[in-house]
Amino acid sequence: MSMRFLLSFLALFIPAMLSAAPQTLVVYSGRSDKFVKPVIKAFTEQTGIQVKIHSGSSTALLNKLKLEGGKTSADLFISNDAGNLQKGSAMKLFAPVAGDIASVIPTNYRATDNSWIGLSARARVLVVNTKQHDTDFVNSVFDLADPRLKGKLAITHSANESYIAGVTVYMEKAGKEKATEWLKGMKVNVGDQVFNKHSKIVKAVASGKKSIGLVNHYYIYRHLAKDPKANLRIVLPDQGKQGMGVAWNVAGAAITKHSNNKQAAEKLMRFFVSKQGQQMFAKVNREYPTREGIAADKMIPAAGSYKIADVPMQVLGKQRNATLDVIESVGMP
Amino acid sequence: MATSSSIFWLQGFYARVSWRGFLALCVVLGAAIPLLFVLYNSSQLSLQQWGNLWTSRLPSLLWNTLSLSVLVAIGAFTLGVSAAWWVTRRDFIGKRIAIWLMVLPLTIPTYVFAHIYTSLLEESGWLGQLWQTLLGTDSYPPELFNIVGVTFILSLAGFSYVFLLVRDALSRSQQDLEEAARIQGATAAQVFWRVNLPMLRPAIAAGLALVVLHTLSDFGAVSMLRYQTFTLSIYLQMSGRFDYQSAAGLSMVLVSLSLTFMILERFFRNRQRYYGSGKSRRIEARPATLFETVMIWFWLGLIAIFAFILPLAWMLSWSWQAWVNQLIDAEFWGYVQNSLSVSFMAASVTVLAALPVALYHARTRSPLSQGYLHMASIGFVLPGPVIALGILAFVLDGVPFMYGGMAVLVLAMVIRFLPLAIQAQESAVQQLTPSIEQAARSLGASTWENLTRIILPMLKGGMASAWVLVFIDTLKELPATLILRPTGFDTLPVRIWIEASEEMLELAAPSALMLVIGTLPVLWFLMRSERTK
Numbered sequence: 001m002s003m004r005f006l007l008s009f010l011a012l013f014i015p016a017m018l019s020a021a022p023q024t025l026v027v028y029s030g031r032s033d034k035f036v037k038p039v040i041k042a043f044t045e046q047t048g049i050q051v052k053i054h055s056g057s058s059t060a061l062l063n064k065l066k067l068e069g070g071k072t073s074a075d076l077f078i079s080n081d082a083g084n085l086q087k088g089s090a091m092k093l094f095a096p097v098a099g100d101i102a103s104v105i106p107t108n109y110r111a112t113d114n115s116w117i118g119l120s121a122r123a124r125v126l127v128v129n130t131k132q133h134d135t136d137f138v139n140s141v142f143d144l145a146d147p148r149l150k151g152k153l154a155i156t157h158s159a160n161e162s163y164i165a166g167v168t169v170y171m172e173k174a175g176k177e178k179a180t181e182w183l184k185g186m187k188v189n190v191g192d193q194v195f196n197k198h199s200k201i202v203k204a205v206a207s208g209k210k211s212i213g214l215v216n217h218y219y220i221y222r223h224l225a226k227d228p229k230a231n232l233r234i235v236l237p238d239q240g241k242q243g244m245g246v247a248w249n250v251a252g253a254a255i256t257k258h259s260n261n262k263q264a265a266e267k268l269m270r271f272f273v274s275k276q277g278q279q280m281f282a283k284v285n286r287e288y289p290t291r292e293g294i295a296a297d298k299m300i301p302a303a304g305s306y307k308i309a310d311v312p313m314q315v316l317g318k319q320r321n322a323t324l325d326v327i328e329s330v331g332m333p
Numbered sequence: 334m335a336t337s338s339s340i341f342w343l344q345g346f347y348a349r350v351s352w353r354g355f356l357a358l359c360v361v362l363g364a365a366i367p368l369l370f371v372l373y374n375s376s377q378l379s380l381q382q383w384g385n386l387w388t389s390r391l392p393s394l395l396w397n398t399l400s401l402s403v404l405v406a407i408g409a410f411t412l413g414v415s416a417a418w419w420v421t422r423r424d425f426i427g428k429r430i431a432i433w434l435m436v437l438p439l440t441i442p443t444y445v446f447a448h449i450y451t452s453l454l455e456e457s458g459w460l461g462q463l464w465q466t467l468l469g470t471d472s473y474p475p476e477l478f479n480i481v482g483v484t485f486i487l488s489l490a491g492f493s494y495v496f497l498l499v500r501d502a503l504s505r506s507q508q509d510l511e512e513a514a515r516i517q518g519a520t521a522a523q524v525f526w527r528v529n530l531p532m533l534r535p536a537i538a539a540g541l542a543l544v545v546l547h548t549l550s551d552f553g554a555v556s557m558l559r560y561q562t563f564t565l566s567i568y569l570q571m572s573g574r575f576d577y578q579s580a581a582g583l584s585m586v587l588v589s590l591s592l593t594f595m596i597l598e599r600f601f602r603n604r605q606r607y608y609g610s611g612k613s614r615r616i617e618a619r620p621a622t623l624f625e626t627v628m629i630w631f632w633l634g635l636i637a638i639f640a641f642i643l644p645l646a647w648m649l650s651w652s653w654q655a656w657v658n659q660l661i662d663a664e665f666w667g668y669v670q671n672s673l674s675v676s677f678m679a680a681s682v683t684v685l686a687a688l689p690v691a692l693y694h695a696r697t698r699s700p701l702s703q704g705y706l707h708m709a710s711i712g713f714v715l716p717g718p719v720i721a722l723g724i725l726a727f728v729l730d731g732v733p734f735m736y737g738g739m740a741v742l743v744l745a746m747v748i749r750f751l752p753l754a755i756q757a758q759e760s761a762v763q764q765l766t767p768s769i770e771q772a773a774r775s776l777g778a779s780t781w782e783n784l785t786r787i788i789l790p791m792l793k794g795g796m797a798s799a800w801v802l803v804f805i806d807t808l809k810e811l812p813a814t815l816i817l818r819p820t821g822f823d824t825l826p827v828r829i830w831i832e833a834s835e836e837m838l839e840l841a842a843p844s845a846l847m848l849v850i851g852t853l854p855v856l857w858f859l860m861r862s863e864r865t866k
Binding site: 026032033034052053054055056057059060063064066067068069071073074087091157159192193194195196200203207209321324328329331333 | 389393455456473476478479557558559561569571572573574575722725726729733736737815816820821823831834835837
């Protein structure tokens with residue numbers, strides 16, 4: 001390899017190395033590509049606005065936004081967890097959305113200052129194996145700490161955003177002490193073995209390797225859609241008068257404070273909360289659309305048919321560090 | 334520390350302001366960016382915060398990280414030394430194929446290994462089904478989400494380094510010592526443990542050092558398998574909690590750990606020197622008996638199946654699915670192109686950047702040049718995410734116009750893989766004695782002519798292997814690329830990461846396969862140049 005060849009090659013690349021300012025809308029997306037791309041495609045077809053998707057994990061992308069500050073190229077941030085959205089709001093990374101866009105979504109599912117909007121909701125539920133009856137006594141998430149479930153319980157690792165959000169809700173409703181005891185009991189029950197994917201929990205329960213798991217509802221139906229005969233059943237925990245209700249979390253979006261394309265960004269946001277956008281955004285993943293009057297997938301339990309824990313989504317961000325402290329003090333894997 | 338190093342710098346400047354020294358200084362300063370970030374952020378930690386870190390995290394992290402390193406070292410030693418022994422001591426059918434099979438695992442990144450084996454061991458996976466056929470459906474295939482699983486993955490991904498270095502040393506070892514021992518009545522096993530092994534110690538130490546350093550800084554496999562080492566914990570600390578200071582504090586501990594380890598390794602290597610007389614015979618490989626051939630192929634075949642053949646079959650099978658379902662589109666070829674162009678640029682720039690440092694050290698051999706070498710090896714001891722963050726902070730504050738372009742990504746790769754390039758060039762540089770240059774000078778060559786007509790041609794081999802090593806590692810690089818890539822710029826590892834986290838096997842497989850294919854020509858080049866040496 002001669003020196004001259006190398007140098008001339010480098011010279012070829014130098015123009016590519018300097019950054020060009022793109023005219024398209026840039027979306028940092030922490031949600032699966034396969035759920036985001038169809039919605040974006042429909043938006044581009046309708047408006048002619050080109051969108052560039054930069055995917056990653058919600059948490060990592062929020063970090064990127066924070067570090068970039070005013071130099072970010074992102075116009076929108078999509079997160080699969082309200083905790084990250086509220087956290088970004090607290091760090092003043094987002095610009096409020098126009099009132100007429102936000103007002104379509106119930107106040108419970110968006111930021112107080114409209115700096116982020118929840119677009120689809122997921123319920124934190126239990127999945128059980130229909131053939132095994134050793135878990136029949138479980139009707140609250142707190143029963144998962146029962147020693148009778150030793151070796152039979154499947155949960156995710158504690159860096160999972162949905163898991164953290166769930167623990168936050170339980171801590172809000174039942175108090176720090178009870179939540180700590182609960183985590184300790186679950187830790188004994190799972191040993192060192194936690195799962196890195198919710199879908200694997202559902203698989204393990206379906207095969208009978210585990211008897212019960214704590215997951216987001218759509219993972220159960222995703223499995224059932226592929227294998228309708230799977231031995232799976234959903235259990236909605238903490239119902240009844242005394243029950244705190246099922247924990248909900250939302251995926252949502254925010255317009256970044258330093259976007260220099262706010263008009264187009266608002267157009268996309270408007271599309272997200274439109275009837276068509278809500279249908280697409282929530283339905284591809286069998287989630288609950290946050291806009292009222294839009295039907296969810298028929299497979300999943302109807303939103304009004306069960307009790308939901310009355311914890312506003314903003315709390316998931318505000319209490320996140322407190323939750324992490326508890327999880328770490330217990331040493332959950 | 335700051336004052337003593339600045340005194341060194343001053344001394345260096347006044348002693349001899351050479352172009353080499355100056356260029357080397359520039360490169361080293363660039364390489365030190367992430368370290369400055371870590372030093373600054375960890376200096377912001379209060380004593381109480383250090384105390385919290387110490388009590389809450391460090392004991393378990395130290396235990397996890399150290400025990401994993403020891404186990405991976407044992408695993409890589411067993412696989413690498415045994416394989417190297419057989420291919421240098423016996424001639425058997427298909428030996429060249431066997432050697433290739435022992436090197437090919439280098440083309441597969443750790444996170445791909447982790448991903449492939451978790452899906453193979455699922456109940457619906459090939460190994461899972463085999464397991465249940467053999468042991469009944471009541472038994473479940475083993476899980477990888479524990480120290481044994483991580484050891485398994487990292488040993489498979491790393492033993493080739495030990496293999497390459499030990500094979501090289503073994504093929505240079507001499508026969509008389511062994512014969513002398515045999516005459517004195519030593520058994521074959523005694524010869525191995527008491528003669529061969531001590532002689533191989535430097536090569537084994539160097540190979541294991543590489544494996545352990547890779548283990549310490551591995552991000553992909555440990556985060557896929559959720560095994561809390563320093564690197565993973567640092568990443569979680571900064572991304573989950575936006576706590577850059579604690580992350581920097583943990584990085585400081587990791588850096589001290591790695592440095593201690595490197596110094597220890599160098600110390601033990603320096604103390605062990607063996608000299609043979611020039612006349613003594615090289616060991617010649619003996620033709621293997623039929624029984625030996627079967628045994629050798631059984632063992633090497635077993636290693637090859639797990640370390641390369643099975644993963645390759647998995648990639649081919651799922652890539653075929655992707656091909657049939659027409660998932661391989663223009664976007665996919667875009668990822669391939671992105672990966673290749675980043676790797677090409679990074680390898681070229683890194684080799685050029687490493688040159689002045691290696692040259693300067695070869696010439697002066699001063700404490701200063703030694704210090705440069707240590708500084709330049711930062712990329713090896715700091716975890717990828719931390720390097721990326723350090724560069725990000727530097728670029729955003731210092732040269733914001735660069736941000737968002739590919740140059741930042743290339744810079745990160747250069748800093749990460751500079752030590753690799755320097756090491757590879759150092760040996761070539763050592764052959765370049767000052768007298769050659771002086772001769773050229775006396776014949777009227779200018780500095781530039783000296784460089785282009787004497788130095789570079791002599792260094793070509795070293796530079797080429799440095800280029801190859803950096804190219805391969807950049808092609809596989811994940812954590813820094815995840816953080817620093819330009820918007821929407823996906824490389825193959827980034828795609829594998831995204832698809833794997835969404836469990837789209839048929840989409841992750843073609844990318845992994847392209848990584849293997851992309852590495853093959855450069856690996857072939859490396860093996861060829863080694864043979865002609």
